[in-house]
Amino acid sequence: MIRFLQRQRAPSSVLGLALDGSRLEGAWLRRSNGSLRLQKAFAATLAFYPLTGDPELVGREIRNHLEHAGIRERRSAVCLPPSWALTLPVQVPDLPEADAESFLQIEAEKGFPYTPEALSIVSSRFRSASQGGYATLVAVPRNHLAQLERALRAAQLRPVSFTLGTTVLQSPLKESSQGVLALVIGESSVDLQVTCGGGLAALRALDGAIETEGAQRRLHADLIAREVRITLGQLPAEFRETVRRVNVFGRGESVQRLVSELTPRLLALGLHTEEVNSYRADEFPGSQVPPDAQVTPALSVAAKNLSGARACFEFLPPKVQPWQRLTARFSSKKLMWAGATAGSAALLVLGAFLAQQWQLSRLQSKWTAMEPKVKELENLQHQIRKFRPWFDNSFRNLSILRSLTEAFPEEGVIFAKTVEIRAQNVVTCSGSARDTQAFLKTLDQLRTAKEVGGLTVERISGKAPLQFSFNFHWGEGGGDAN
Incomplete structure (x- = not known):
């Protein structure tokens, strides 16, 4: 009966929303006879940032x-x-499934800068034929989710799913996504995702890849290609060799120019x-989107929700439905009445005692x-606690x-x-200065830090502004090397 009621209440429409900084995009989809129709779409820049603004004001806007x-x-x-998400790659030893989940919980507690209670954590598992299992842990602070949920409810919306835009555009669960590096071009950042081995291998937000000058937006192909090379270099060789395709998601002439500039760089x-300008025919099983529909995170998450496909990463806290509360309340009263009746009969008490002994014996077995x-x-776990002090907790990067x-x-x-930090102690910094005197003064100030050593100027060009690049080694007693 409950399943029948759930089928009767199956949704026929949903509003997909995609948040990118202060920019909000939406797509209202309706399902009819196996087809998905785009009812309305919009894009707007919010005056109140959802994480810092008052939820009532954000919701009203x-x-x-x-x-x-x-x-x-x-x-x-x-x-x-994706800038809200924290990621942690973990190599998983060969353990039973229940033990592997406990191992991942311990790794999350050790690797994330928050307590487990403050994070909503999901994992994506993938395997290597020669090196065993791996997992990528993805966490979003719960206060971020609570703040956003309050704003949506103030806007008279009922959220049914919180997920990541990159994973709805390039699902790690699909066979066609294996060996694919996805670049999602947003308004203020470029998101990078690598899927291989049956799961999510890497997820990053590339800050600084987009430079806005007035109404013009410039995408730095050199920086993006460099970050792609670095990301692939951090993967195990077996996974790195399987990545052969790059899918670029975005709209506009700037994205087309980026693709033309990236093609020769990545071909090397x-x-x-x-x-990616259109959806695959089998993108949403059982549902068809309009052939001229633009590929956007908002439309994709709405289409996946209506087609019944589960989100790869679901961060929305579970909700107890009213009918579930009613059923639990009714069942509790019924059990209390049955327990009171059974307690009045000595024979039933004896039977319960025998059943308890049998249960204890079965549990002991x-x-x-x-x-x-x-x-x-x-x-x-003892070994993990034993070797935990070996790890560096000095917050070196900060x-x-x-x-x-x-x-x-x-x-x-x-x-x-x-600013690039390699091997945890080699730091390279590049930028611009108004004149040589300001640059030299900065170098002198940096040399006074006791941890800085081997300060070397790699490049100086131009005059006003002056372009520079220098590097140094970071470590205790590094100041003596100057």
Whole structure:
């Protein structure tokens, strides 16, 4: 009966939303006879950022945009920006499934800068034929999700899914996505995703890849190609060799220029670049989108929701439906009445006692069978606690960035464009300065840091502004090497 009611309530329409910084895109889809029709679409820049603005004000602004676009739908599936997500790659030893989940929980507790209770964590597992299993842990702070959910409810929307835009455009679960590197061009950042081995191998947000000058937007193909090379270089060789295709998602002439500029650069890495302008025929099983539909995260998440495909990464906290609460309440009263009746009969008490003894005996047998596995897991946890102090907890990267920030003058006469940290102690910084004196003063200030050593200027060009690049080694006592 419950399944019948659920089928009767199957949704026929949904509003897909995609958040990219302060930009919000929406697509209202309706399902009819196996086809998906785009009812309305809109794009707007929010004056209040959802994470910092008052939820009531953010919700009111979203509601105004929806009313202006003529959208009346209440159910909404939302794509979160990958910049909200924290990722952690983990190599998983050969363990039983239950033990592997415990191992991943321990790795998440150790690797993320938040307590597990403060994060909504999902994982994507993938395997190597020679090196065993791997997993990518993806976490989003729960306060981000709660803030966004409050804003949506203030906008009179009912969220049914929180997922990532890159994963709805290039699903890691599909066979066609294996060996694919996806680049999703947003308004303020470029998102990078690598799928291979049956799961998600890498997920990054490339900050600085987009430069906005007035109404013009410039995509830095050199920087993107460099980040692609770095990301692939961080993968195990067996996975790296399977990645041969790059799918670029985006719209506009700037994206077309980016594809033409990236093609020769990535071809040198053995990668074939392709701009994705339309959906595959089998993209949404059982449903067809209009052939002229633009490929966007908002439309994709709405289409997946209506086609019944589950989200690869679901971050929306589970909700208890009213009928479930009613059923639980009714069942509780019934059980209380049955327990009171049974308690009045001595014979039933004796039968319950015998049943309890049988249950304890059965559980003891199960424990005897699983005890060796439990001891193995306890030994593994003991080893993890034993070697946990070996890991570096000194926040080296943050310390490096703090020293660089303190060395730069506050007057805004010198700017850093890129900072690269290799092998945890080799730091390369490039940028521009107003003149040589300001640049030399910054170098002198940086040399005073006791951890900085081997400071070397790699490149100086131009005069006003002056383009520069320098590197140094970071470590205790590094200042003596100057």
